[in-house]
Amino acid sequence: MKTPIVPTVNEVFFPDNELIVSKTDLKGRITYANKTFCSIARYEEAELLGQPHSIIRHPDMPRAVFKLLWDTLDDGREIFAYVKNMNKVGDYYWVFAHVTPSRDKHGNIIGYHSNRRTPRRDIVADVITPLYASILREEQAHRNGQEALVAGFNFVVDFLRSRSTTYDELIFSL
Template sequence: MQAINAKVLTALEKVMVISTTDLQGNITYVNELFCKLTGYTQEELLGQPHSVVRHPSVPKSTYKQMWDTIKQGEIWTGVIPNVGKGGGLYVVDTTVQPLFDEQGNIVEYISIRRVINDLMSDFEALEFSKEQFDEHYDR
């Protein structure tokens, strides 16, 4: 089981943008893909507030909803535009969830994101999938 877990983690690290923060939202870990995507080094990011990549157009209410959700011990998901060090825009399908200690206390948060810039540029495929989704759930 250990070998499978290691393989899964290695695969995730290659395709998902992963970070962890302390309870105040300060970055405690970023993977290589996060650094490559944003243009920041690990040293520049560690200890910084995660809002360093926040795009100014995202309403504060989005982040309030996220914080309210994860502070309750629940998982939050959303699609969010972010901005890298050089001003480059990237859009991510984001999942944020709390991590717990043995007593069930929240000790930090993990964010796992998939960059979906490719979907943004392929509007026809995105619209087709949405139509299929709507058709399925409208039954």
């Protein structure tokens, strides 16, 4: 049985001129991880391959954000998102992710490709962290996992509607 990773309060960084790159299959299992990904996540490539991409999911990340991400990808569209990840020893790191469907020569989605770069620190501190904390509080107010996900997603939808914007427009306005 695998020992759960306990989050620390230590933030780690990767150079602004580097990208974290990964590819997954249709189920979100890692099929490729570049050197920067392995380094910041503190995993050997062999430890990552075949694992769900959620292996680096930080518990501070609202499930509703991932629902939005997967709904967008399932619709065949790309998405940009701020994500807080957790490495093998529990340290965290923020990324600005660009995730796209990978297609075969017939246009069928066969997996996903993600490039992550360093995010702007002011956006993470002033906008994303408080927003995600609010979504997470909404999710945690529900005992049932499905109800929590629906409540968190509805929070995101209401937040965007109250600002007369879409998720994409919000992200690109920051």
